[in-house]
Amino acid sequence: MKFLTSDGIKEIEASRESSIFKFNEKSVDIQQDIWLEMNGKRHKVVATKVGDCWWLHVQGYILRYEVVEEGVSNSHDNSGLTAPMPGKILDVNFSAGDAVKKGDVLLVMEAMKMEHKIIAVTDGIVESVNYNVGDQVTQGAELLVIVQN
Amino acid sequence: MLKRTLVANRGEIACRILRACKEARIEGVAIYAENDTGTLFTEIADLAIPLNGEGLSETYLNQEQIIGIAIDNGCDSIHPGFGFLSERADFAQAVIDAGLIWIGPSPEAISTMGDKMTARITMKDAGVPVIPGEEVDGGIDDVLKLAPQVGYPLLLKATSGGGGKGMRAVHRQEDLEHEAKAAMREAMNAFGDDRIYIERLLTGSRHIEIQILADKFGRTIHLGERECSVQRRHQKVFEESPSVAVDSELREAMGVAACDAARAVDYVGAGTVEFLVTPTGEFYFLEMNTRIQVEHPVTEMVTGVDLVREQLRIAAGEPMSCGALSMRGHAIEVRLYAEDPTNNFLPAIGPLSRFIPPTGPGVRLDTGVREGDNVTPDYDPMLAKLIVWAPSRTEALQRMCRALDEFVILGCVTNLRFLRDLCEHPDVVDGWTTTDMIEKLWPDGWSDSVSQDILDAGLLVSFACESTNYGKKQMSASSVDEHVSIFELINGRYP
Numbered sequence: 001m002k003f004l005t006s007d008g009i010k011e012i013e014a015s016r017e018s019s020i021f022k023f024n025e026k027s028v029d030i031q032q033d034i035w036l037e038m039n040g041k042r043h044k045v046v047a048t049k050v051g052d053c054w055w056l057h058v059q060g061y062i063l064r065y066e067v068v069e070e071g072v073s074n075s076h077d078n079s080g081l082t083a084p085m086p087g088k089i090l091d092v093n094f095s096a097g098d099a100v101k102k103g104d105v106l107l108v109m110e111a112m113k114m115e116h117k118i119i120a121v122t123d124g125i126v127e128s129v130n131y132n133v134g135d136q137v138t139q140g141a142e143l144l145v146i147v148q149n
Numbered sequence: 150m151l152k153r154t155l156v157a158n159r160g161e162i163a164c165r166i167l168r169a170c171k172e173a174r175i176e177g178v179a180i181y182a183e184n185d186t187g188t189l190f191t192e193i194a195d196l197a198i199p200l201n202g203e204g205l206s207e208t209y210l211n212q213e214q215i216i217g218i219a220i221d222n223g224c225d226s227i228h229p230g231f232g233f234l235s236e237r238a239d240f241a242q243a244v245i246d247a248g249l250i251w252i253g254p255s256p257e258a259i260s261t262m263g264d265k266m267t268a269r270i271t272m273k274d275a276g277v278p279v280i281p282g283e284e285v286d287g288g289i290d291d292v293l294k295l296a297p298q299v300g301y302p303l304l305l306k307a308t309s310g311g312g313g314k315g316m317r318a319v320h321r322q323e324d325l326e327h328e329a330k331a332a333m334r335e336a337m338n339a340f341g342d343d344r345i346y347i348e349r350l351l352t353g354s355r356h357i358e359i360q361i362l363a364d365k366f367g368r369t370i371h372l373g374e375r376e377c378s379v380q381r382r383h384q385k386v387f388e389e390s391p392s393v394a395v396d397s398e399l400r401e402a403m404g405v406a407a408c409d410a411a412r413a414v415d416y417v418g419a420g421t422v423e424f425l426v427t428p429t430g431e432f433y434f435l436e437m438n439t440r441i442q443v444e445h446p447v448t449e450m451v452t453g454v455d456l457v458r459e460q461l462r463i464a465a466g467e468p469m470s471c472g473a474l475s476m477r478g479h480a481i482e483v484r485l486y487a488e489d490p491t492n493n494f495l496p497a498i499g500p501l502s503r504f505i506p507p508t509g510p511g512v513r514l515d516t517g518v519r520e521g522d523n524v525t526p527d528y529d530p531m532l533a534k535l536i537v538w539a540p541s542r543t544e545a546l547q548r549m550c551r552a553l554d555e556f557v558i559l560g561c562v563t564n565l566r567f568l569r570d571l572c573e574h575p576d577v578v579d580g581w582t583t584t585d586m587i588e589k590l591w592p593d594g595w596s597d598s599v600s601q602d603i604l605d606a607g608l609l610v611s612f613a614c615e616s617t618n619y620g621k622k623q624m625s626a627s628s629v630d631e632h633v634s635i636f637e638l639i640n641g642r643y644p
Contacts, residue, residue, distance in 0.1 A: 003611055006597075007604065014612050021613040026606050030613045036606055047614050048502040050560045054611040055502065060554030061603055062566060065611035084495050086526055090334070108331075111526065115335060116495060139498075 002068035003054075009068060081118060081144055083137045087111030092133055098126045100146060107131075107143055124148045151175045151226045151250065151465050155219040156194070158230030159209060160517030161533065162441070163190035166228050169457040171195075178224055180215060182208035184527050189517050198222060209233045212240050216247050226250035226464060232529070235440040236263050252464040254439050258414040262437040265308050266346055272434045275413035277406050280425060280433040282348035292329045292345065297322070299347045305329055307336035308344035313383030315339055318350055351425055356380070356584050357392050357432070358423040359407035360448045362459055363416045364469045371404035372452050373476050375421075375444055378582040379571065381494050386564070386587075387571060388444040389481045390451045393542065393580030394426060403432055410437055419445070419460050425584075443484070443534065446515060450480035450538040479545040480538045483553070483568045485516075487530040490567035490595045496530040499523075502560030507552035511538040511545075524561045532563065542580070546572050566597045 002011050014023035021028045026038040034045040036058065046057040053066040091108035094100055100120045107118040107129075124146040131137055131144075153176040156166045163179060167190060170177035179194030183203070191197040198218050200208040208214075210233060219227055227244050229235035235253065238260035244251045253259070262268045266284040273279055282303075283295040296303060296319070305328060307315030315336030317328040329345065337343040355378040363369040376392030377385045395403070407422035414437075421442045423435040445456050454471045463469055487497045504520040516533035518524075524532065537552055539545040553569040571577055576586060583589075613619070 001612055001615060003608060005604070005608070010608055012608050012612050014609055016613075016616065019617075021609060021616070023609045023612070024605055026609050028606075028610050028613045030610075030617055030619060034610060034613070034619070036610060038602060038606055045610050046503055046505065046557045046559065047610060047619060048559045049614070049620060050500060050502055054614050055559035056607050056610055057503070057557040057559060058603055058607055058610065060569065061597070061599055061607075062559065062563075063599070063604070063607040065607060067611075067615055084492070085498070110338070111496065115331060116493075 003065040004068050005063075005065055010065075081106070081142060081146065083109065083111075083139055083141045083143055084116065085111035086139050087116075087137060089131050089133055089135045089137060089143075090115065092129055092131070094126045094129065094144075096126050096128050100124055100126060106146075109137070109143075118143060120146065122146070122148055150467075151461060153178060153222070153224045154226045154228055154252070154461070155180065155215070155222070155224040156190075156228050156230065157209070157215050158228075158233055158235075159185055159190060160188070160528065161515050161531065162230040162232075162443075162517075164193055164517050165515055166230055166457055167193045169455065169461060170228075173458060173461050175461065178219070178222055180209075180218055184525065188522065189519055196222060205233075212237075212243055216243060216249070219244075219249055220247060224249065226252055228252040228460070229440065231438075231440050231443060236438070238263060250464050252418070252460055254414070254416050254418050254420060258416050259439045261414050262439050263309060265306060265310065265436060266344075268436060269346075269434075271413055272410055275409055277410050277413075277434045278432065280348045280351065280435070282346065285344070285346050289326070289329055289333070292347065293325060296325055296347055299349055302350040302352065304348045304350040305332040305345050306348060307332065307340060307342070308346055309340045309342045310336060313380075315345065316383050351427055351433075352585055353428050353583050354378075355392070355394055355426045355582065356385075356423065356435070357395060357403070357426045358421050358438075358442075359403050360442075360445070360456070361407050361411050361416070361420050361422060362454075362456070362463070362469050362471070363411055363418065363420070364463045365417055365466055366468045368469060369408045369411050369416070370469075370471070370474070371407050372448050372454060372456075372474060374400060374403065375447055376582065377444060378584050379577070379586060380584055381587045383584075385444065386484050386486075386568065387481070387577070387582070388447055388483075389479065389542070389545070390447040391476055391479065394430075399426075399430060399432075406432070406434070410434065418463050419456050443531075444482050446513060446534060446536045447480040447482045450513070450536060451476045451478060453477070478538055478540045479542040480536060481545045481549050481572075482534050482536045483549065483572070484531055485533040485535060485556075485558075485568070486564050487524040487532050487561050488564050489562045490564045491597070493594060494564065496526065497524070497562035498526055499561030501532075501558065503557050504559075505555075505557035506533070507535070507555035509552070509555075511548055512552050513537070532558075543578075546578060567595055570595070570597070 014021045029035045036043045056063045087109045104120045105117045127145040127147050129144045155178040167177040176195045179197040181191045234240040238256040241251045241256040285291045302320045305317045317332040319328045333343040360372040375390045377388045379387035410422045421438040424432040426432045488494045501522050506514045513536040537548040539548045
């Protein structure tokens, strides 16, 4: 089974005996409550699934593990060029054909009454700008496309 | 004595005020926009009236509608909370003109302090020290002209601002025009007023504020300080009382200055005078907040005074109830935001699928949400304020760490782990808190350091959860349609 974590995609196969799962000298007893045993200590874990993602509370830490379906590539856009929140476009600093450098402020948008800068994560050429100043955008909208040169 | 109070606010602070009303045997009336239907504060209220319209200006900022609801429902008073209409002199005046009691200072006091330039001038005249800077009277041209006289680094602030909006730090001349325009734009959007002014940015300073109370019998007292230096994007995230930087001598000097500031505008009610304190112990007036403040609980914890209850008492024309005050122990508040601390504290949204707050001695949670609620982009992303009290600062930090570890919030990204990290950072432990510390400590952004052991454990738990379809089975087992014997269930769950 594969999970997408903050640390990349991780694969795991654990052994199971009734309600008890074991892996790497750790065991989990999962019934109505979840108990984790590691390093000789028991910890209660709280877990819930939101969409495809398991959210866990383990020893004070909050962790997320997204289920990766076999054969389906999770298209996680790491370019950061999508709208992080629904909001309004305030400023567009580049147009199609412009060269951008890593760190350039490409676009400024307003969400939740605060201004947010959309910053280039790589050098490249702007292929298209999909919105104009004043446009309302939804969360996840692709704001512009940059091709690496 | 007040009989029925309308609370012109929502969320956490509406809950706080409605609870105080309940304790004072005053009926509390909530108003709510459609997207707040069924939220906690509407349940706590004795009466909850829906607001017509969409968006802030038609709902929580709609003065006419709010006053109309108060009158139609037999209210005798309005409490504005913080934010929204709390510092709008015209609203205070309209409430008074409608024959209702305004739970706050006079409209004159609000407008004097609300206009940051007028406030500066009034404070200068009252002998309260102000930060070196320039009052700008025009548009962008005046800003560009006056900025070099103030010198860099400088801070651009919205004249009718607050809450960090419309505020920009400028370190170099070449950034000035761009930042000034951004500040003016933000100020226009947030306050409908794009005037800004310029102040010297005093780096390495602490943000320390004094809580005051004044009644209609001529008594003005201070309730000690709150240290609010730890900020991100000029918004506070960690507040405490007392401040490690304030000894009894400085406390007294700042307390006297704060009371002078209040008296200069004939202040009545609860208010806060904010100061910037330099590393050498000089203090300068920043602004006065003419309302109850987000971080008021830390003062309540160390002084034992119920500030909201005192507001109700003072507004009703009674003398304040507190006598000689002393500060006892140490209190800390952290603000829990739905935001991503690993991504420049960008606001986050999502369902609060699990929300299990900490309990135990010395722990207080002021919140407007509970499990099952949805965090939407409609309002401020602050979810809750977690406050602890303990006999000493060290014990208060330990208690806060324990409480944050206990706190389960799943389904929506929050700054919980960031706050936990902050509470153990040596600079915070040693009390070296300054307004620029977050940028300095995490210049490339913050990330959670989780041990490999915990990450592996999480992976195993996720595997177990996914394999057993955890959570879903419970639902079907408890569903009445399945006709499962209760004894079978018990046996299955507790072998």
